[in-house]
Amino acid sequence: MAQFGDGFRQAMHWTHTWLGVVLGIVMFAVFWMGTLTIFAPEIDRWMIPETRIVHAKREISYDLLLSRLPPDAASSDYINFVVPDERRPTIGFSYRGADGTFSDHELDPVTGRPLAVTDSRAGTGFIYPFHLSLTIEWQNLGEWIVGLAALAMLILLISGLVIHRKVVTEFFVFRPRRKARRATLDLHNLSSLLGLPFYFLMPFSGLLIFAFVYLPWGIAEPFGGDLAKAAAAISGDYDPGARTGRAATLASVDAMKREAEAMWSAAEGVPVETNLVRILNHGDDSAVVYFRNTFPRDRVVLSEYVAVFNGNTGQVLQDFAKPPIGHASSWVQGAHFMQFGHWPLRWLYFIGGLGGCVMIATGMLFWLSSREGKLARFSPGHRTVEALTIGGVTGIIIATCAFLVANRLLPPGATLWADTRAELEVHAFWLVWFATFLHAASLRAQAWAQQCWAIAILAATAVTLNAVTTGEHVTAALSDGYLAVAGVDTVLVITAGAAAWSALKLRPASKPLPVPAAHTVE
Amino acid sequence: MSAALLVGAMLAVTLGTALLALSQQRHWNAVMGTGSKPGNLPQRLGWLLISVSLVLTILRDGGSFGALSWPLQAGFGALLTSGALTWMPGVMKPLARWFGR
Amino acid sequence: MRGVWEAPSPTRMPAARQIIGRDGPMLGAWRLFAGLVGGHALASGMVAAMGSMLPLVGMPRGEAVSLAILLALIAYAPTCLAMLASGRPWRDGLALFATAGALIALASMF
Structure with missing residues (x-):
């Protein structure tokens, strides 16, 4: 040397x-x-x-919220609700419009109506x-x-x-x-x-957390070069494919949410709740409903469970639980x-x-x-x-x-x-x-x-x-x-x-x- | 119960790091003046208390949270010890007297 | 109060020489390049090779990749450090690239 x-x-x-x-x-x-x-x-x-609201645990009907979608959200390929909690007391609602741009709204947790909020990116944005x-x-x-x-x-x-x-x-x-x-x-x-x-x-x-950004080739290679397949295997991501163009009505999302949480709670032995309610390809017969416990309150590990349902029949398409090494990796990510x-x-x-x-x-x-x-x-x-x-x-x-x-x-x-x-x-x-x-x-x-x-x-x-x-x-x-x-x-x-x-x-x-x-x- | 365990763990780790500091001649002198030695006891007791804080933290939080909170609690306890040694070494005198020779 | 800064160290040198170290700019740049880019290639190769080969012995593919990501990221920083401290930076840097290349080739075969 x-x-x-x-x-x-x-x-x-x-x-x-x-x-x-x-x-x-x-x-x-x-x-x-x-x-x-x-x-x-x-x-x-x-x-x-305007989002200074004291949180109280309430049953929120996502079926009701979905019945009041803005017109440009009705045929959105991506609609997302974030379930309120004590730190985020409003219902987060975002969707991708037909032109590909995202619209974000804060919904009143009591009425479900959009709040007129100060236009600020603030901490999260x-x-x-x-x-x-x-x-x-x-x-x-x-x-x-x-x-x-x-x-x-x-x-x-x-x-x-x-x-x-x-x-x-x-x-x-x-x-x-x-x-x-x-x-x-x-x-x-x-x-x-x-x-x-x-x-x-x-x-x-x-x-x-950003391994998919930093090591994309290495992660995709074992999956034939397909990063989406890797995300599906590692994180339970789900791709519903392109819209078919055949209109269809969504089955009860609230019922699917109850079923997802019941499946997870049975597997875990304690109540597990979802943080995310996501509808992909809304209004189409390829619609799916996606639930994930992204940020559990009582544990470090994040996104342990993902459940995906057929939007029209309410059938379970995917019941993903993090396997042991993925679980350990999610603990490290949750710690961050x-x-x-x-x-x-x-x-x-x-x-x-x-x-x-x-x-x-x-x-x-x-x-x-x-x-x-x-x-x-x-x-x-x-x-x-x-x-x-x-x-x-x-x-x-x-x-x-x-x-x-x-x-x-x-x-x-x-x-x-x-x-x-x-x-x-x-x-x-x-x-x-x-x-x-x-x-x-x-x-x-x-x-x-x-x-x-x-x-x-x-x-x-x-x-x-x-x-x-x-x-x-x-x-x-x-x-x-x-x-x-x-x-x-x-x-x-x-x-x-x-x-x-x-x-x-x-x-x-x-x-x-x-x-x-x-x-x-x- | 949960709050008591947290306070207990913080106390144990703060006292533990304070004893570890006192086991070093430099800090012992700063608190007790020159001419005496700390002996082995503060160091042993210091590690014991730090282990106790780990046990209390795991009892309160479990292993998953405990693995995150204990190192930070220990760091915070050591921060309090360093602060005391820097600005008011006198507050450690009653503790040091137990081991004074 | 003798500490690290009392020891003869590069901080005593004029700024320009400190920045390039005693190696000269070429070797210094090679160390950085080999550490960062070679380390990245090694990490990518590790993930690809482990992710492709561990499933052959029965580990689910997603788990193999998760494990490989953890190990590759643990290895990355020490790899950079080794390149920065190496006594034979040209040889070690080339060896690093060769290892990464071998892992990438191995991953592509399975």
């Missing part, structure tokens, strides 16, 4: 440093948005106030897609970039363990009063070690999606996610601070990394807060150059994020404190605007039973406080730190 450096550890050091510098900002963005995605439905409730693809849809490029970041994170974790010589003796060590560089590295090591299993699990399970109803664990995930953000941010900061007071500090490369780090860390938090503020400020029906209100919110996010990079590039290290103030002000503004525009301030939301709204507000208040505290702490030092003699050797 002589030609590479002074051995394996040094190769790992090189890998850790440069992979971190090059992909740190992507990893931070993905981890930050992933952390928020843990509470995506709660963010939806905050951003779409923006924060969640950003987490998995940075919202770059072209050729799945965003998913590949995020996949590369996930792979890089696994490599960084392993190489970090190799180069960290004092895993045991410095496990609990944090010395904030030491030099900034030392304190940053302590915090990097501490945050990395405390959440290590979680940090391994997240990128790995993320890659697993974490849609189960385990609140202490959800908060632990949130803390773990924030810990991951701290780990990534302090890693990038350490790279910068180990060049403080050196000539390298003035190189274009250093300045670029500095601006990317500031914009990538505080900048994306500012942009997220701006997204929330824009949501509360934009009037209903706002449009600009043919962009919808929901799109304008997203533009606000990107514009503000871009501005934070410019700000960071021009002000350099001073930008940290100012951007922390911006977070504090925007987060406080978001809380205030929620109270003013919806009347649901924290106490009102609590007394009305809207825990999601109160929770988002509380986290925003804590964010504002923490950002203001950081801003005060971050007032730029009057003189550059001296360079310790030990670091000028070589």
Whole structure:
């Protein structure tokens, strides 16, 4: 290994440093948005106030809902209902129209009528897609970039363990009063070690979830090159084929749902409910009805069961249950999606996610601070990394807060150059994020404190605007039973406080730190 | 019952990581001053408590959820321990006195 | 406070040399290419070969592919690390591509 450096550890050091510098900002963005995605439905409730409904268990008649389909849905090849639960109290309803575009609606869980809701992508429509693809849809490029970041994170974790010589003796060590560089590295090591299993699990399970995107040839090859066949064997997907053109009436979907849940509950020994009610080729004699328990409340494993019925006769066409290895794989994927109803664990995930953000941010900061007071500090490369780090860390938090503020400020029906209100919110996010990079590039290290103030002000503004525009301030939301709204507000208040505290702490030092003699050797 | 098991598991893992930290001379000195040694007991008891927290977590959550929640609980407990060592090592003194020599 | 950064390490080098390492740009780029692309080919080959061959001994095809995906994704990151740390990157990189090619050929035969 002589030609590479002074051995394996040094190769790992090189890998850790440069992979971190090059992909740190992507990893931070993905981890930050992933952390928020843990509470995506709660963010939806905050951003779409019309869906602030206290959930109660009700029998919903999908037959009734199907009898009131909009005209362009009547011959849709894809109609989907999402069964409401405590975190998503409305009935989700979407369908593909004749022109191939999707229409999404929130139905009132009591009346089944469409709710007139604020036009916003909110948590599920923006924060969640950003987490998995940075919202770059072209050729799945965003998913590949995020996949590369996930792979890089696994490599960084392993190489970090190799180069960290004092895993045991410095496990609990944090010395904030030491030099900034030392304190940053302590915090990097501490945050990395405390959440290590979680940090391994997240990128790995993320890659697993998108295995069909990342390894399509390998997965399709055993099925004669047909990826749809692979999806059918692995996930119980069902292809009803093309419409025949012969009109037919749908049998009772409610009866099929009862039968599916009875089959699953018998197999499992405990009640198992469906989350999805999907009708393919509606109105045609090739229609099928598809049920899946995508996100069970009481278990980690997702999508264990899929039942498919002939839409016209109500006969069972497919009763799919995940086989053992598929089950194990679904456990790993479910651990990433974490849609189960385990609140202490959800908060632990949130803390773990924030810990991951701290780990990534302090890693990038350490790279910068180990060049403080050196000539390298003035190189274009250093300045670029500095601006990317500031914009990538505080900048994306500012942009997220701006997204929330824009949501509360934009009037209903706002449009600009043919962009919808929901799109304008997203533009606000990107514009503000871009501005934070410019700000960071021009002000350099001073930008940290100012951007922390911006977070504090925007987060406080978001809380205030929620109270003013919806009347649901924290106490009102609590007394009305809207825990999601109160929770988002509380986290925003804590964010504002923490950002203001950081801003005060971050007032730029009057003189550059001296360079310790030990670091000028070589 | 479920809440008690959760609190018990969190307490056990926090105390366990605190004892593991105290078993290291560096942290022992930070809490008790120089001139004494922690001995072997804090380390053994620390691992015991951490194992107890695993058992309590599995009793509460089962293996499937427990495999996810226990590592995060342990990390959180260790975070509390690190915070105490950093900003208020004094709070660990009563604990350390049990093992003081 | 001796730690990793006190040891002689590439972070002492000027930025341009750090980025390319002591290998020179060609070898550094080869390591990355072989790790990422070769690793991806190896992962694809593993899934295809296991997915095609395990059913011959009675495992359901979907299960074989599920197992292969898990193992291939576990192997990917260490493969990249091995390429980045290898003492003989040309030989090891070519061996990696050859292995991936053999797995892909094997999968295509069954």
